[in-house]
Amino acid sequence: MIDHLPVFLLITPLVSAIFSALISLFLKTEKIQKIIAFIGLSLPFFYLILLFQELSNGTIEYDIGGWTKPYSITLVIDELAFTLAFITSIITFLSFVYSLKCMKNKDGKFYFFFLIMVSGLYGIFLTGDIFNLYVFFELTVVSSYILITYGDKKLSLKASFKYLVIGSLASFFFLLGIGLLYIKIGLLNIEYLSIHIHNIDTQTQIVIFSLFLGAIGIKAAIIPFHAWLVSAHSTAPSPISAILSGITVKTGVYIFIRIFALGFTLQNLNEMIMVFGAITALGGVIGALVEWDIKRVISYHTISQIGFIVVGIGAFSTIGVAGGVYHIVNHAVFKGLLFLCAGAIIYRTGSKDIREHNIGKAMPITLITYIIAALSISGITPFNGSISKSMIESSVYDYPIIWLILVFASIGTIASFSKIFYYSFRKSPKKFRETSKYQEVPFSMQLPMLVLAFLCILMGVFPNLWLDTLILPASSSIISGYSAMQIKFLDPLHILKEWIIVAMGLILLKVIIVRSKEIDKLRKLISKFNLNNCIFLMVITLISILIFLRIVN
Numbered sequence: 001m002i003d004h005l006p007v008f009l010l011i012t013p014l015v016s017a018i019f020s021a022l023i024s025l026f027l028k029t030e031k032i033q034k035i036i037a038f039i040g041l042s043l044p045f046f047y048l049i050l051l052f053q054e055l056s057n058g059t060i061e062y063d064i065g066g067w068t069k070p071y072s073i074t075l076v077i078d079e080l081a082f083t084l085a086f087i088t089s090i091i092t093f094l095s096f097v098y099s100l101k102c103m104k105n106k107d108g109k110f111y112f113f114f115l116i117m118v119s120g121l122y123g124i125f126l127t128g129d130i131f132n133l134y135v136f137f138e139l140t141v142v143s144s145y146i147l148i149t150y151g152d153k154k155l156s157l158k159a160s161f162k163y164l165v166i167g168s169l170a171s172f173f174f175l176l177g178i179g180l181l182y183i184k185i186g187l188l189n190i191e192y193l194s195i196h197i198h199n200i201d202t203q204t205q206i207v208i209f210s211l212f213l214g215a216i217g218i219k220a221a222i223i224p225f226h227a228w229l230v231s232a233h234s235t236a237p238s239p240i241s242a243i244l245s246g247i248t249v250k251t252g253v254y255i256f257i258r259i260f261a262l263g264f265t266l267q268n269l270n271e272m273i274m275v276f277g278a279i280t281a282l283g284g285v286i287g288a289l290v291e292w293d294i295k296r297v298i299s300y301h302t303i304s305q306i307g308f309i310v311v312g313i314g315a316f317s318t319i320g321v322a323g324g325v326y327h328i329v330n331h332a333v334f335k336g337l338l339f340l341c342a343g344a345i346i347y348r349t350g351s352k353d354i355r356e357h358n359i360g361k362a363m364p365i366t367l368i369t370y371i372i373a374a375l376s377i378s379g380i381t382p383f384n385g386s387i388s389k390s391m392i393e394s395s396v397y398d399y400p401i402i403w404l405i406l407v408f409a410s411i412g413t414i415a416s417f418s419k420i421f422y423y424s425f426r427k428s429p430k431k432f433r434e435t436s437k438y439q440e441v442p443f444s445m446q447l448p449m450l451v452l453a454f455l456c457i458l459m460g461v462f463p464n465l466w467l468d469t470l471i472l473p474a475s476s477s478i479i480s481g482y483s484a485m486q487i488k489f490l491d492p493l494h495i496l497k498e499w500i501i502v503a504m505g506l507i508l509l510k511v512i513i514v515r516s517k518e519i520d521k522l523r524k525l526i527s528k529f530n531l532n533n534c535i536f537l538m539v540i541t542l543i544s545i546l547i548f549l550r551i552v553n
Contacts, residue, residue: 051082226303241339324392345357418506
């Protein structure tokens, strides 16, 4: 039984989706579909608990179809795959529980596409060959297109179409890169590719890497390939936004790690990747600072936090990659929590504009969990974001400009989430003086928020629970070697730096409040950047990458 757990992990949500669809043909009630979805989303967590014991004996491999590597369809569970699959099981289940009360316009099809998306996510993390990586990613994003439309009808349809157009461009780049790899090597098993990638000539490597970077840049929303993300994540239902931002966008980062670790023999890749990451970290913050829509603010910070992750991975040191991978996990937790808090606020106030909330202390659970999430994403000790951010920053001390950009991004992060706190919970506009009409959201919405808030604290106070058992072994295998390192989690100087950043962030918030009219003008200017402009900029960037790599190689 335990030998087949990898394939059970993959097919349980898929089989549940099929049963859910069949039942919807005969029964109008959603009760049985909810039970099926509950089972299909909870079982993978227990599968992974059992697989963790097996993982201590080495990487788990499962061949499908009677073939063997490198010709078989192989499921591979190493520390990295397990880490992301495990956090996926947590976030998807909690988002499902939250959706039971939060979403009023869902139907039987919602559960079908939700389970299909989850099955695709597990497939991405478990597959051992690059073509099936593409197949499972397409399964995930196609179901995501549909789930987005359960949000604000008119806006979500437009966002879903934008996601579809730009996503199709990413799929084309990715499939083209896979085709070139197959022509040159003849097989698509990831382990086999990493052994033989050096046999490909430099010019072809440049083309392949550029295509993959373009595809992954779109999938992971790296600036300037990010244009689809804010609209998609901000208009989707909040529990779907939590998964899209917490997990789905990370699949692009996961694919990037796998591609980057193949071992392309090109010069200056690390520096180029770190530059893209730094620009993304700062650019996402700038977008958030000019927004008043709570979900758009949080969505822009998804872009920014992806930038931090990419910087850590680009450093390609043990501490950098470990920081990047741990930040993937931490971001899934605190960003999922932020979207659920935003959903709770919108559920009661009916508005996404933070200037219209005036909740005060009427929703204490939402307030407390929001503060925990805000401190976590801001990297304040002892919350989880502080650990991974400090590791990423430590990895770029030799690149002072990159480090300084990350500090500026952290200042902007403080300002952004202080802005939400100030307007949604503190400021009281005259026309919204009456707050007694607000009350806390139902318990089924509170529970996922409380669990995620607890994880923000637990993973910050006891980071070694993840680092020693999963993150550091995964990072060491990615860079093919272990570098000894000393991580000071309670360094007084680091804590002092955090609170200096907090002070500067609050000063920036004051500027935003005073200059709100100028902020509105800047937001309108950014909004004029349409789909055609985005695609043009992406193509120009891709050509520039090709030219740069040709020059330095």
